[in-house]
Amino acid sequence: MALFLLKRLAQGLLIVWLTTTLTFFLIHAAPGEPFSAFLEDPRATAAMRDAYRARYGLDQPVTAQYVRYLATVVSGDLGESFTHRRPVTSVLADALPRTLLLMGTAMVLGFAAGIALGTLQAARAGGWFDRLTGGAAVLVASLPDFWLAMLALLFFAGTWRLFPLAGFKDPTLSLSAPFFTRAFDVARHLVLPAGTLALLVSATVSRYQRAALIDVLPNAWVRTALAKGVGRRRVVFRHALRNALLPTITLGGLAVPALLGGAVFVEVTFAWQGMGSLAVQAVGDRDYPLVLAIVILSSALVVIGALAADLTHAAADPRQRDA
Numbered sequence: 001m002a003l004f005l006l007k008r009l010a011q012g013l014l015i016v017w018l019t020t021t022l023t024f025f026l027i028h029a030a031p032g033e034p035f036s037a038f039l040e041d042p043r044a045t046a047a048m049r050d051a052y053r054a055r056y057g058l059d060q061p062v063t064a065q066y067v068r069y070l071a072t073v074v075s076g077d078l079g080e081s082f083t084h085r086r087p088v089t090s091v092l093a094d095a096l097p098r099t100l101l102l103m104g105t106a107m108v109l110g111f112a113a114g115i116a117l118g119t120l121q122a123a124r125a126g127g128w129f130d131r132l133t134g135g136a137a138v139l140v141a142s143l144p145d146f147w148l149a150m151l152a153l154l155f156f157a158g159t160w161r162l163f164p165l166a167g168f169k170d171p172t173l174s175l176s177a178p179f180f181t182r183a184f185d186v187a188r189h190l191v192l193p194a195g196t197l198a199l200l201v202s203a204t205v206s207r208y209q210r211a212a213l214i215d216v217l218p219n220a221w222v223r224t225a226l227a228k229g230v231g232r233r234r235v236v237f238r239h240a241l242r243n244a245l246l247p248t249i250t251l252g253g254l255a256v257p258a259l260l261g262g263a264v265f266v267e268v269t270f271a272w273q274g275m276g277s278l279a280v281q282a283v284g285d286r287d288y289p290l291v292l293a294i295v296i297l298s299s300a301l302v303v304i305g306a307l308a309a310d311l312t313h314a315a316a317d318p319r320q321r322d323a
Helices: 002-029 046-055 062-074 088-123 128-142 145-159 179-216 220-227 232-243 246-269 275-284 288-316 318-322
Strands: none
Touching: 002 062, 002 288, 088 128, 088 179, 088 232, 088 246, 088 275, 088 288, 128 179, 145 179, 145 246, 179 232, 179 246, 220 232, 246 275, 246 288, 275 288
């Protein structure tokens, strides 16, 4: 198990480095540069422009900037945000908890609902419930993230006014308000963005879970248990389901990058001030240190999600430990 873990960690570090390197050269090759509003101002002299570029190392060759950036990252310094004028770690410390709250809630709700729905579909394969919910799941899974988010925003926040329109919390709510009052306010703001992502996750998970359980149910040990008088519901939910969870466990690791991508559109639509909306702003502002830090953190989260899925899979199936 230790060798298995070391191999996965080495692969994860390589992926983070390759992703960061590719992003570094792509963002430097893109048109435009940081501080464009200042650098294009006719009142700024050539000396002022050169001094500004020299201050942030933008006057050096790209390869020299890359080596310098790697050295600062290895030392634990992610640099200073051009836009926010404060350390990148401080900016991420504000946004990361909100994204983790959004993604964590969406994953828990989405996988719980998807596993339950897929199990019910497999137990009634071919029936009206399977056909109806299966068609609905395929429809939901095929919808773009932002379009589903806009529909939720239009109906639940605009037309029916059941939930807040946007934001992370009510700006008029005092910080001195009771904890449960503030927690309830955050939960109300969380319902629509997390619900949108959870609905998309559950639609995909249900199809995988249904297919996996349908493969398990024809096994001889299932027929033997039924022949011994064990109730079908107990056989399906307590025995067959446990053997059909391995594909869903693998899907759990793959869901992290999908959720990160979906969170960008959802956060922007609902003005949820997390890493997704922060990344969009940073790219638009050519905030190189912030963009690269978000890429490093995002790829690290993907690696952690894949590693967690591998470890869980290896614990459930020892044959995977030698893979």
